[in-house]
Every structure is written in structure tokens, then in C-alpha cells.
Amino acid sequence: MMRARVLVKPKAGILDPQGQAVERALPALGFTGVRNVHVGRLIELDVEDPARLPEMCQRLLTNPLIEDYEIVEADAPAGSNGGGAGATAR
Amino acid sequence: MKFGVVRFPGSCDEVDALHACRRVGEAVLLWHGDRDLQGVDAVVVPGGFSYGDYLRVGAIARFAPVMEEVAEFAAAGGLVLGICNGFQVLCEAGLLPGALLPNTSLRFIFRQVELEVVTTDSPFTGACALSQRLSIPIKHTTGRYYAPDDQLSRMEGSGQVLLRYAPGENPNGSVNDIAGVCNEQRNVFGLMPHPEHAVDPLTGPTGGLAIFESMRAHVTDGAALV
Numbered sequence: 214m215m216r217a218r219v220l221v222k223p224k225a226g227i228l229d230p231q232g233q234a235v236e237r238a239l240p241a242l243g244f245t246g247v248r249n250v251h252v253g254r255l256i257e258l259d260v261e262d263p264a265r266l267p268e269m270c271q272r273l274l275t276n277p278l279i280e281d282y283e284i285v286e287a288d289a290p291a292g293s294n295g296g297g298a299g300a301t302a303r
Numbered sequence: 304m305k306f307g308v309v310r311f312p313g314s315c316d317e318v319d320a321l322h323a324c325r326r327v328g329e330a331v332l333l334w335h336g337d338r339d340l341q342g343v344d345a346v347v348v349p350g351g352f353s354y355g356d357y358l359r360v361g362a363i364a365r366f367a368p369v370m371e372e373v374a375e376f377a378a379a380g381g382l383v384l385g386i387c388n389g390f391q392v393l394c395e396a397g398l399l400p401g402a403l404l405p406n407t408s409l410r411f412i413f414r415q416v417e418l419e420v421v422t423t424d425s426p427f428t429g430a431c432a433l434s435q436r437l438s439i440p441i442k443h444t445t446g447r448y449y450a451p452d453d454q455l456s457r458m459e460g461s462g463q464v465l466l467r468y469a470p471g472e473n474p475n476g477s478v479n480d481i482a483g484v485c486n487e488q489r490n491v492f493g494l495m496p497h498p499e500h501a502v503d504p505l506t507g508p509t510g511g512l513a514i515f516e517s518m519r520a521h522v523t524d525g526a527a528l529v
Binding site: 227234 | 359405406408450451
């Protein structure tokens with residue numbers, strides 16, 4: 214079993230009103246100097262065959278037409294300690 | 304003319320869709336877990352929140368057993384109409400081009416909109432007049448139609464945009480004011496507005512009836528030619 218995290222965000226160039234709303238809200242709390250905010254999703258899963266993760270991402274976990282994703286591998290399955298992260302990007 | 308209206312867990316507009324279909328023909332419910340389309344002439348994938356819209360709108364519903372049959376039915380040329388969540392499901396299933404994104408306002412929008420018929424050359428708008436205005440309600444949070452530029456220009460070039468929001472009416476930031484699109488073969492159509500809520504003078508304008516009437520005419524007149 215491998216612990217994996219799939220980070221999903223709106224595809225570059227597609228209007229992201231959620232990110233914009235957050236970006237507009239931060240200065241109201243005094244957090245200035247923040248730009249390019251994007252809001253996405255985190256999917257965590259334990260997988261027996263990590264090689265199949267890209268296919269899972271393409272077919273269900275994301276909609277490749279509107280979303281970009283990144284698969285981040287963590288060492289330990291859920292419930293155990295640890296979890297150093299190495300990244301395979303897309 | 305027999306319509307089939309799909310019911311997923313979380314569907315909420317299937318009863319109005321049945322009612323709309325029955326104004327022009329017969330209609331039966333199709334259960335999401337069944338693989339039997341009961342010999343219908345056309346399928347309606349209705350609005351709602353299929354399978355809770357978990358992950359992304361329409362993402363899980365496309366894997367329902369009934370959707371495999373709907374995909375085969377569509378591939379064989381059968382008429383498929385997707386309304387609101389049904390539109391989202393058909394996009395996720397790859398039966399229609401593009402995707403639906405959150406409204407630019409990030410708000411749930413519920414109001415009447417004016418639509419313009421872009422082409423009458425389709426089984427879904429054949430009973431309309433060119434540039435006819437249809438007054439139909441919308442109610443959605445995720446209705447901003449999007450397709451990549453190259454795909455979009457192909458769709459525009461081949462007349463796959465059947466309905467647009469009238470000038471100044473675009474409620475959700477949809478690209479090119481698109482309210483509804485069909486596939487290349489022109490037998491699958493999806494739109495965000497709800498024609499099934501606009502078929503009875505008792506509850507307001509009846510602009511939605513033209514969509515169902517077009518489908519009926521396409522099927523029965525087509526059959527008459529055989």
C-alpha cells in the first residue's frame with residue numbers, strides 16, 4: 214500500500230472565481246501582498262498499485278478539461294506515522 | 304412517442320420532466336440501477352444533485368448502470384436531452400463537449416432568463432423559429448459553460464450551439480453566452496435552463512415546450528418517412 218495525495222486545482226487560464234474571492238478577502242484581515250490564489254481539492258488515498266494513479270486521475274478523480282493535478286506520494290498508509298513527501302508532477 | 308426520464312439518487316426534476324414529456328407523448332421513469340431502457344424513443348437526463356454531486360457535479364452519475372445504456376443508445380443515434388445536472392452528467396460522460404464550472408458570481412442563481420434559438424437545424428429546436436426568444440427558468444450554482452478555444456471554434460463552426468442567453472442575459476459567465484450545445488451527430492443535447500419547468504401556462508411562460516415538441520416531431524415525422 215502506498216499513501217498518495219492528489220492535488221487538484223483549476224486549469225491555468227480558466228477563470229477561478231473561488232480563488233479570486235479568497236484573494237479579495239485576505240486584505241480585509243490585514244494580509245496584504247498575496248496574489249494568484251487558487252482553490253482546489255485534496256484527495257487522499259491508499260493504493261496498491263501507484264502506477265494506476267494517473268489513470269484514476271484522468272478518468273475519475275479530475276476532469277482534465279478543466280483541472281490540473283499533481284500526485285504527491287507519501288510513504289506511509291493512513292493510520293501509521295510518517296509521511297515524507299516526494300512529488301511526481303504532471 | 305415514448306420518452307424515458309432517468310431517476311438517480313438525488314434527482315429532483317424528474318417529475319416535472321415526466322410532466323413535460325407527457326404534454327407531447329408518453330413517458331416512463333428509468334431507474335439509475337437498471338439497464339433496461341424500456342424501448343423508449345428518447346431519453347431525458349433530468350436536473351438535481353445526482354449521487355450528491357460528490358467529487359464534481361455529474362462525476363459519479365456517469366458510472367450508473369443506466370448511463371452505459373444511455374451511451375449505447377446515443378451512439379446508435381437515439382435522442383438524449385440533458386437538463387442542468389443532466390447536462391453536467393452528459394459532459395462528464397463525454398457524450399457532450401465541454402464542462403460546467405461554478406458561476407462567476409459563485410452564487411446559486413434562480414430566475415427566468417431569455418434564450419435565443421441559434422439554429423433550428425436540430426432534433427431539439429426544429430419546432431422553433433430562428434432567433435426565437437424562449438423564456439425559461441434557470442436554477443444552478445455550476446452553470447458556466449466552458450470549452451477550450453479550439454474545441455469551441457469547431458463547435459461554433461458546425462452549428463453545435465443550439466441556444467444562447469439573449470444579449471445581456473448571460474447569468475453565469477458561460478463562454479460565448481452558450482446556454483445549450485449538442486454533439487457533432489446532433490442527437491445529444493444539453494442545456495442549463497429548465498425547459499421542463501416552462502411547459503404549463505398555470506406556472507408561467509411555456510417556452511420550454513418547444514424543445515419537447517421538437518423532439519416529438521423529429522421522432523414521429525422521422526418514423527412517418529420510413
